[in-house]
Amino acid sequence: MVTLLHKLKIWFAVSVVWTMKGKLAEAIRGFQATEADGVWHLHRGLQRIRDPRHRAILFAHSLEEEAHAEEFAHAYQHYGEHAMKPAPYERADLYGDEEPIWKTFAYVHVGERDATHRFKLIRDTLEQGRLKESLRRIVSDEEGHVDLTHRMLVEMGASDRAIRAEVRKVRWSRLWHGWLRAGKQVVDKLATLLLSVTYFVIGPFLFVAARRRLRSRYVEFDNCRLKKLSE
């Protein structure tokens, strides 16, 4: 049921949403950002791991993700209307320094699994084209990553039971964040509606003054001093 819903969602995105102007390019920009974010998390992990063998595995993994980010950036070139500007996400570590590093891999592992599943569905739904080509290359790597991250989890000393528990926790956390995102989208739509109404209510009274203000050639007031928030 969940898979069917997921398939339907992907089909809707590919067949309806992405046919609208700029939407496909925007989606590819999002994929690029996700891959770049993955590279960043792997490099953050590298700063905490000392074992040279583990570092080498992680580093090689980051090269792959970087190649994927580049692949998507290249695909964007094909579909975008302007040169790509990276998505301005606020980066944040998945876990604090006090948590064992393997937990990060549990997160990455779940992320890789979901991404592989999603990319596969998109690849299979898409007509021939530049993005489909890119996804063909990327999906086979991502499948390898799912195994690799699991292997890393085991190598870093996490027990099977701990891994299962953490993966479950990650899944719940991702679901929760998905729910929050959905809630945020609803609030966003409401805010759009409210602010649109505000615009048409206050706009007619203020736009003349605003235009007059923008005609000023110089800034009249002197704001050259150190001010305090508590003032």
Next chain:
Amino acid sequence: MNVLGVSYGYHDASACLVVDGRVVAASAEERFTRQKHDSNFPTYAIEYVLDAGSLSPADLDQVVFHEDPHVKFARVLTTVLAPFPTSRLEFVNSLKSWLGKKLWSLNQLSSRLDVEPDKIGYLSHHFSHAVQAFMGSGFRESAILIVDAVGDWSSSALYRGEWKDGKPVVRRLVEIAFPNSLGLVYSAFTAFLGFTPNDSECSTMALGGFGKPVYADKVREIVRALDDGTYEVDQSYFNFTNFYKGAFTRRFVEAFGAPRDFREPLPFSCYGEGPKEVTADAQRFADVAASVQRVLEERILALATELHARAPSKNLCFAGGVSLNCVANYQLLTRSPFANVFIPPDPGDGGTSVGVALYASALAGACDPDAMPYTPYVGAQFDEADDVRMLDHLDPAHVLRYLKRGLDKPSGGASWKHRTFDDRAQLSAAVAERLMSGHIVGWYQGRAELGPRALGNRSILIRPDDVRLAARLSRSVKDRAPFRPYAFSITAKDAPLVIELSAAQLRMNRWMQYAVPVAPAHAPKLAAAMHVDGTTRVQVAYEDENPAYHALLAAFGERFGLGAVLNTSFNASGYPIVSTPAEALSMFARTDMDALVLNRTLVWKE
């Protein structure tokens, strides 16, 4: 007295820690997040600067923000209401972002750092730039010119600064109001030329070198000079207040022709590869770039002349995003009424965190005016030992699978070797030999530079006379358009041989901020690092500022006959300059770099 300066919210978020009037550490957030021009709250930059000072937020006496959020909000509101009824989208999206976040930047600083609100201070944006430019200049008094896109209400501003009783006094002379903005005009032209505004203005500047300013009169009409030395922008050509409509209007297109598609290749090259067929459109784009560049220079010179009349001084401090335009900066250096021109190492928004922290510190009496100047080498540093140990466990075949697009195999070879040097002189000699042999060498040393220029600590180097090698560097390492020229670094001893500037002016060239002409006699030796117009951005390297890099230049000079190397920033297109050794290795792995120096370890492909 511990002061944290912070800038974020538009682009180039950064943090700086000043302890007892000295810059301890400063960095852009992008160096930690790998997102170029990252504008988000500088969590990691703050973490870094506090670590560098061995402080926690509780130890801070003051936290200073680089703009006045209330004034800025008033400007944004005015801007989105003025085009009523066609600006609903701008109104809705701006207000969502402002009411949801930006208006509360100061409170956010207080809560995220867990610092009491009475420790949070702020300066207006252009005033932040003004103190940023003045505080580090070492001048006892100076005229100050700020030219930016927009900050709070202003786009350009003139100030006068001086030290009085051990404290800085910076007075406003005139502030030109948004939307009359030279920075925004230049960005709009950048968008017209198919480059990314607020990022690729350097491409517009570089393209201008291939054109003639045949549209200059038209641009002069649009950015009209006024009798008082200032300017006025004809808004009918731009959408500065209705930005979802695009940066420029239909009238703009009628004046300059159709805009360039960003995918359309430009047939210009700095590497003497011989002219490809230049279409009429390509030449038009170059001519438009040359025209806006010319007028920008004229307007900046006029502002400087006016400033000199209002605040006579032999010193000028210049900052704001437009002061990254090194071609215009050279005009200021040589044609303005000022004898000395100081541009801070990071004159854009990223550097304002330094200015505000120094200023607050100085107001509290914690600064010695003579000890204010700081170097750009205040960024993060990392040890490479763990990364070097990792190298022996890497599978070269795996690495080869993930080379950057378009690169079949690395020229240097598939396997990696490394050697750590105890003796710096030996390391310099080994690298100099490699450079002489035509290798592309990544040079990663010590603390990262503050600002967008790589100044010998996060640099990629090649010999400066090999134009084919420069073309390879652009194609297979940097992903850089061939019309964009490279810069070079040269020892202070050899600089007077190739650059015709006074000793004082040469000293001002230590951070690559001016496009200066190269003496024709030396042009062949520096051909790979010059623009087609015979100019280059030069870094005059002094031993006291960066001894390790200076030693390398000197070692190379012994072999090459001139202590100069082509120096470009250690980053791939679209990414910030690398921060950690692992990031440097990553670029080394995926691109056609031949060797990499990580502090004292040389890694090479074989």
